[in-house]
Amino acid sequence: MSKDVMPTTGVSLAGEATRTWNDVEVDPITLRVIGGALDSTAKEMAQVLYRMAYSSLIRESEDLGAGLFDVNGRELCESDSTPMHCGSIPAYIRGINRRLAGTYKPGDVVLHNHPYHGAAHSPDYGVVIPIFWEGEHVGFAGCTGHVSDIGGNFPGLCMDVVDVWAEGKLIDSMKIYDGGVRNDALIQHILDNVRTPEQNRGDLEALIASARIGEKRFVEMLEKYGLDVVMSSAERWMDYSEEMLRSRIRAIPDGSYEAPVGYLDDDGKNRDVPVAVAVRVQVEGDEILIDLTGSSPQVPTAFNVPFEGSVLPVAVSAIRTILLDEAVIDEYVPQNDGCFRPVKAYAPEGTIFNPDFPASCFARFSQVNRVFDSINLALAPVLPDHAIAGSSAALCAIAYSGLADDGESYWVYIEINEGSYGGRQGKDGMDAVDALMANTRNNPIEELELNHAMRALRYELRDDAPAPGKWRGGIGSHRSWLMLTDTFLGSEADNRSDPPAGALGGHDGVSGSFVRNVGTDREEVLYSKVTQEMIRSGDTLDIKMPSGGGFGDPFERDAFKVLSDVWDEYLTAEDAARDYGVVVDTQTWTIDEAGTERLRAARAAV
Known part of the structure; x- marks a missing residue:
């Protein structure tokens, strides 16, 4: 698929149908039963994958995707897991088909991670199994998962890398099983080039098992x-x-809707040089184009985004999430290729969202989250009942690592820290939860402390007041680690130097921060994106995640909700009066009705 297309057309991830079957009428009951079988198969595939996986990012955070696809890569069903993983698998299949179409045999298992041929990014291993029926190739079972390490210049996560080869081992459409015969030499070669061979071997077997259960259920x-x-x-x-x-x-009324240009902190090398994210949503009839013209030129680090494997899935996921939100519609709408068809995306060639080969694009999640966030903000004026205020929109992925006791491998732990959502019509923003283009869970502290030389000193909601709004913003997490051994740190996070935006009168949220040895004479503020940083034994790392923006005029917030936030110590009485016009009697901790009426009337009169 060509990257360089005109914004009048854009590119869609929807597939073209090449039918090898006869279209027949299906009665409604059978249709429902088969729809349910497809859905349950994708979920079972995901269950197998995360229950078998070795690395905590797949096993605990469920950073994975799985589903069934036709011979062209059209998605028939997907698991309830990270939308980036699921949405990118059609692109994986297209990347694999360009090399292997016509060569598939029963018993083949294909491994792929090339970001310029469909992969979401190189750490996301994709395993695809062609499905045969009566001697004919009829589809694929596929899954992806983020493995702990793929080699490259730094354990786990890397930012300051020169090109795509420096990210680690690239695997382009390789048959690790050919006609049922396992290629042990190839698999061993792959594992010999990573720092976590045991974890990667376990994750690879889990990916294969997941795809095989999908193949079995489809047959x-x-x-x-x-x-x-x-x-x-x-x-x-x-x-x-x-x-x-x-x-x-x-x-939605036809038109062009733009969000204010957002700015990511930096590219991981050129410090204090913000990276622009520009988003325009073009609505014409029953189609939408997400135009990223005006975004930053590609950067000389890993902070670029694979167009087909990451940009297109986020465009589809954002529009589907906003318009087919299960909380506001009654109908069941499965996620499949049909959702890809009305949504297109465009990014000029040579920008961070459409980089030229061989630019590195290892670290792409903060950028795509900002695209999702901006789509929300662009559509908020015309979809006030669907859109949300600005969210943390910065997947805070941090890799901790060190040399293992055997002296021959590394321990690598990748943590996803929790941000928050912005407020929305009828609901406050969710606190301390992964936001927007991800669905990863937090790892239990007990699991981490059991396996690595780190101790949690603090894990709670931030002390800062949530962003005021008729529906307040969510509160980000605050985590503090004590290192018990010298530990490498790699991070691809974003502190939101421009904080999450309020919507329709709501206030902006709060930025995040990384601080080493906070509260001591050795306190040091770290950048959000780092490579090869060393946290010494006895040092602490303090991580605050951004808090989401408020939605609507805070002086219209129900006074009892404000009082409840005071009771819960999210707000002080002073915050309540200043930001919401609610006077709290601090003797009885009840609402001073008369004082509140006066304060809100005075505001209305201005």
Whole structure:
């Protein structure tokens, strides 16, 4: 797929159908049963993957995706896991097809991670198994997961790298099983080039097992219903999802909607030089284009984004999430290729969202989260019941690592720290939760302390008051670690030097921070993106994640909700009066109704 396209057309991740089956009528009950079977298969694949995986990022955080696909990579179903992983698998398959189409055999297992040929980024190993029925290739079972290390210039996560080869071992459409015969030499070569061979071996076996259960379940469906009925049903579900999304798009007035240009802290090397993220949402009839023209030129570090494997999935995920939110619609709408069809994306070649080979694009999650955040903010004026205020929108991935006791490998632990959501119509922002383009869970402190030389001193909500709004912003997390051994630190986070934006009268949120040895005479503020930083034994690392923006005029917030936040110590009585016009009697800790009425009336009169 060409990257250099005109913004009048854009590029979609939706696939083209090459039918190897006959379209037949399917009764409604069978359609529902097959739809449920597809959905449960994808979920089972994810369960197998995260229960078998060795690395904590897959096993505990569930940083993975799984699903079934047709021969062209069209998504038939996906797991309830990280949307970036699921949404990128069609691009993986297209990247693999460009090299292997026509060569597949029963028993093949393909491993792939090339970011310029569909992968979301190189640490996301993708395993794809071609599915055969009566001697014919009819589809794929595929899954992805973020492995602990892929080699490269630094353990776990790296920012300051010269090109894509420096990221680590690139695996481009390699058959690790060829016709059922395992290529042990190739697998050993891959594992010999990573710092965490035991973890990667376990994760690779888990990925293979996940794809195999998908293959098995799909063949069972074919045995019961036949190829024509199963694929006709899948086609109906894809058409249904497409029409449901198009109907929501048609309800938006045609036009061009722009978010204020956002700025990421830096690129991990050129300090204090912000990186621009510009987002325009073009609505025409029942289609949407996400135009990233005006975003920063590509940078000389890993802080670029694979276009097909990451930009396109975030465009689709954002629009689907906003318009088909299960909280505000009653109909069940499965995620599949139909959701990709009405949404296109464009990014000029040579920018951070469409880099020229061989620029590194290892660290791409903070950028795509800001795209999602900006799409929300751009559409908030015309979709006030759907959009949310600014969120933390910065996946805070930090890799801690060191030489293992055997002296021959490394321990690597990758932590996803929790930010927060902005407020939205009818709901306060969620506190201390991964936001927007991710769905990863926090790792239990007990699991980390059991396996690594780190101790948690603090893990709680931030002390700062949440962003005021009719619906207040969420509160970010505050975590503090004590290092019990010298530890390498790599981070691809973003502190949100421009804090999460308030929407429709809500206040802005609060930026985050990284501080070493906070509160001591050795206190040092660190950049959000670091490579090869050493945290010495006895040092502490203090991490504050951004808090989301408020939604709506805070003086319209229900006074009892303000009082409840005072009771919960999210606000002081002074905060309540200044930001919300609510007077709290600090003798009885109740609302002073008369004082509140006067304060709010005075504000209204201005």
